[in-house]
Amino acid sequence: MxxxxxxxxxxxxxxxxxxxxxxxxxxxxxxxVLGDYLDALDPKLSLDWNNRDFRGLPELRSHVLSQAGLHGRCRTEDVLITAGAAEANYLAIMQLLQPGDEIVIETPGWPQAEVLAKAIGAKIVKVTRQESDGWHLPLDRLRDAVSERTRMIFVTNPNNPTGDLLSAAQLDELVDIASGVGAWLLVDEVYAGLEWDGPRAPSVAGLYEKGITTGSVSKALGLQGLRTGWMICRDAALIMDAVILRENSSEIMNIMGEVIAEIALRPARxxxxxxxxxxxxxxxxxxxxxxxxxxxxxxxxxxxxxxxxxxxxxxxxxxxxxxxxxxxxxxxxxxxxxxxxxxxxxxxxxxxxxxxxxxxxxxxxxxxxxxxxxxx
Structure with a gap:
């Protein structure tokens, strides 16, 4: 590969x-800048890993659920802290897709899923957003694009790069499409929280057992250099598979990224x-x-x-x-x-x-x- x-x-x-x-x-x-967080940092902080949980600091994972509106729907055990949303997407795609599987993606969209699917040898089915239609995701054409061979549907919401936004009703329809063929539904939410036209959409991890939400502190909070993101999914086996794959790549999170992200996601900040x-x-x-x-x-x-x-x-x-x-x-x-x-x-x-x-x-x-x- x-x-x-x-x-x-x-x-x-x-x-x-x-x-x-x-x-x-x-x-x-x-x-x-780093100085914005110095007042909350412990100068005696060990620069080893967090020594508490391979999935990430429990309090950080709790904050992740809060900002996504998932408390009560998901548990902290359903959250894996990753090196940005990019690693979260990577871990999910690499563990779920096999050669010959079908993945349905949007275009224009974030190119990572297509790059990885090609490397795996999966079949890529594209659903095109039309500028003349306001770049909206055509759910009727997406429904036609899925089949019994569809292993995963990958979309971004808000859409990267057009800024279109799926509503709660549209997400429910997307879940219905995915569940109808038993496909995983991965929704990258890196721009969630910056809605100009309509409320923040629900996170798919709380709507569907095979729904995967990914996000990070990079975009809305401007903390790209922390390389701190997350995967949320109620399927315990997928989260464990992601932990195992990460053990053979980045292995663990960096403690500074975890700690500063936890501070940044505290409600008061x-x-x-x-x-x-x-x-x-x-x-x-x-x-x-x-x-x-x-x-x-x-x-x-x-x-x-x-x-x-x-x-x-x-x-x-x-x-x-x-x-x-x-x-x-x-x-x-x-x-x-x-x-x-x-x-x-x-x-x-x-x-x-x-x-x-x-x-x-x-x-x-x-x-x-x-x-x-x-x-x-």
Whole structure:
């Protein structure tokens, strides 16, 4: 089994040393600094693992259930702390999929499931979200896509990268589709809590015995560097299988990630942090909407949740060429081409990152590059 690089990661690798002066498309909230947590850290904390539970600190797992609204539906034993949502997705997919199994995925969507499924030798069935339909997940076509051979359905909610949001009723329908063929339903919730249009959707781990919820502190809280996420599932065998696989890869969590994440998810800190993230995200989204409206030929469906969305470029502009042009003088601005999500006529716009990403400056420069495209 060889895992091949995806277009998204390839572009990030190739542009790491670009040193842009502005970023348009930042995918997480402004990041706190270590000093924000020093008052709650024990200077005598051992830098060994937590010495309490291979599944993660019990109090951290309890906080995870609280923020997902799963207390009473799931137990702390149903939570496994992982190195971000990416590891949680990896552990579930690698333990559940076998060569020849079918996995149903959305497109555009987070590419990890497709990359891993190809490496395993599973059959990939794609269900396409249409821009003309507001990027909504077409549940009727998804129902037609599943079969008795479907082992897993993988979606993101809120959707990464369009920002569409499944409602509680739509999630119930998705559960009905999965349960009808006995498939696992994995829902990546990394942007949950940043809803602009509608309430937070229920977590699938509380709706379905074979439902798997994954998430992290990376996006809404801006704590990507902690590499701390989780998997929630009521199937005890799956959680144990994930523990066993992780024993042969990362083995255990890093104690600093666990401890700081536990502090960040304490209600007294979590609620103000989320309020701040929503306030800043909403303000940046309003600025982004106004800017898109002012650009001739540029259109987008504003995200209903999360910090990113896809904008359609004016006719004749290739997203890869445009993104690389932006990295050069005089623009020095980073954004992700839509080709990373199989949408070559689009660019990814984002409203995260705080003041340090210089969003306003970046938008001005992207506007100049669009205006000057023909001359360049």
């Amino acid at each position: 060889k895992v091949k690089i995806h277009t998204l990661f390839q572009y990030l690798l190739e542009t790491t040393d670009a040193e842009p002066e502005a970023i348009v498309g930042f995918s997480l909230s402004g990041s706190p 979590y609620q103000p942090a989320m309020k701040k993230a929503r306030k800043e995200g909403a303000a940046n989204l309003a600025e982004m909407n106004a800017w898109v409206d002012s650009q001739p030929g540029l259109t987008w469906v504003p995200p209903r949740a999360g910090l990113i969305g896809l904008a359609r470029l004016p006719a004749g502009i290739d997203s890869d060429s445009f993104a690389r042009l932006l990295l050069q003088e005089p623009y020095r601005t980073f954004l992700l081409p839509g080709s990373a999500y199989d949408q070559p006529d689009h660019i990814r716009l984002g409203v995260g990152g705080g003041a340090e990403v210089n969003l306003h400056k970046g938008l001005d420069r992207v506007g100049e590059a669009l205006k000057n495209w023909g001359a360049s």
